Amino acid sequence: MNSDQVRAIAHELGFGAVGIGPSVPKRPEAHQAWIEAGCHGEMSWMETHRDVASDPDLVLPGAIRAICVLDRYPGVEPEEVPDRFGRIARYARGKDYHVHTLKRLREFGERLMSSYPGGAFRACVDTVPLLERDLASSAGLGRIGKHTLLIEPGKGSWAVLGVLLTTLPFEMDSPLIEDPCGTCTRCIEACPTDAITPWEVDARRCISYLTLEHRSAIPLPFHEGMGDWLAGCDICQEVCPHNQPTTARSKTPKAEALMPTKMGFDLLEVLGWSEEDRRDAFSGSALKRVKFDAIRRNALILLTNKACEGDSVARKILEEQLCTIESDEQAPDLLRQTAEMCRSRMV
Ligand code: SF4
Ligand code: SF4
Structure with missing residues (x-):
């Protein structure tokens, strides 16, 4: 056919x-x-x-x-990330x-x-x-x-x-045979949580999974690797030689709906969100299914990363946030457990 x-x-x-x-x-x-x-x-x-x-x-x-x-x-465009800011993966920056x-x-x-x-x-x-x-x-x-x-x-x-x-027998295309990777291992080396073995990603170690799909507390060994990724992670794509900016790539047509409107969110803003704020912020976005407590969990970890990197403003704000969570008996378990791990990094 x-x-x-x-x-x-x-x-x-x-x-x-x-x-x-x-x-x-x-x-x-x-x-x-x-x-x-x-x-x-x-x-x-x-x-x-x-x-x-x-x-x-x-x-x-x-x-x-x-x-x-x-x-x-x-894809990769030079981007200036503001202070105390959480980035979102590029596929989720548009509609x-x-x-x-x-x-x-x-x-x-x-x-x-x-x-x-x-x-x-x-x-x-x-x-x-x-x-x-x-x-x-x-x-x-x-x-x-x-x-x-x-x-x-x-x-x-x-x-x-x-x-x-x-169910229709349309004429098929031939698969490509060229191996895109050869001896390259850039993505494997760049992955901050060692999630990649060739042609396999262990979701349990992947920041994309941990920030978007994982409902429980994120294990402490992965906190630092999250860097400034609030939702998703693009590192393995950023380093791939096939994705480096070239004139031809920049001229390749993109889907209008996926053109970026937002690079991410201010961490303090996220930590101050109500459930309604979260809904408004993620309305019409691929992130709309990310839960309220999960996004606050991520923001708390990222703020701790900033504090650990020597950002004194982040440290001060984090201290206030941790005290608020620790003294709030109504605080959800997810935030309490995360706060406990963040606290352990501050000593
Ligand atoms: S998305 Fe990030 S954490 Fe996941 S495999 Fe790629 S580099 Fe590693
Ligand atoms: S960075 Fe790209 S080309 Fe290199 S191994 Fe990873 S997927 Fe293959």
């Missing part, structure tokens, strides 16, 4: 790239082993729905192709891709459905635990690097992925 129309529609809908591959991932056993080892941490839904990752039939009965798309967002990419992917499916009424389509953007990177790699969009992210040749890894499963 000719795929020209698929490409034309993807282009009209503004996706940065499209590729068609098999619906079954190439390395499901690696994912199963990763879960067996507990590397998914507290993301219990991954364990509950682990079969879905290897069997797309559970998502769309009869699925035989994965039409993979990506939306690029701006929520879960909404904007998914909406267009659904439209993609509807338009194909009207041309091919016998087919079925299902749009997935982090909505079901598919192995999107694996599928995108098989669909020829790029290759997975040692940091486990998809690297597009000449464009890098600053992109979010979406998958449109279908």
Whole structure:
């Protein structure tokens, strides 16, 4: 089945790239082993729905192709980080891709459905635990690097992925064969929490997971490595040679909805937020599911990092914050436990 129309529609809908591959991932056993080892941490839904990752039939009965798309967002730009400030990962600096990419992917499916009424389509953007990177790699969009992210040749890894499963036998693209990494180990060396072994990231050590998905207290050994990352972490992408700014990369079209509006937040502001403030601050953003206590937990750790680096203003504010939490019997356990660990770093 000719795929020209698929490409034309993807282009009209503004996706940065499209590729068609098999619906079954190439390395499901690696994912199963990763879960067996507990590397998914507290993301219990991954364990509950682990079969879905290897069997797309559970998502769309009869699925035989994965039409993979990506939306690029701006990557490394020189940025001046204000004092006592928490950065957020670049994919979350614009509008929520879960909404904007998914909406267009659904439209993609509807338009194909009207041309091919016998087919079925299902749009997935982090909505079901598919192995999107694996599928995108098989669909020829790029290759997975040692940091486990998809690297597009000449464009890098600053992109979010979406998958449109279908029961129709569209002509497939060829996967790329070139290894993007070779002898490079920059991401492994730069990761502040040693989360990366080649082609595998232990979520339990990854700042992105710890700041966004981990609901409990963040273990003390990872606090310092969080640096100024309030929500997410881009370090392994920042250092990757495929992501260094070049004229060609800066001219590569980006998804309008993912253009950044915010680099992060003032830590004091975050520590003073009410639940309503958090909702307002994260409204329309991919961070909207980050819990109130979790973001305050992160801010407290980052402020401690600043204090430990010799920022006397941070130290003074931190002392006040710790005393307030310690004397408040109503303070949530998460904050009390975090405050205790932060206190231990101040002696
Ligand atoms: S996102 Fe940060 S913590 Fe996670 S693997 Fe990359 S560099 Fe390490
Ligand atoms: S930093 Fe080097 S090893 Fe890591 S993904 Fe990029 S090219 Fe591969």
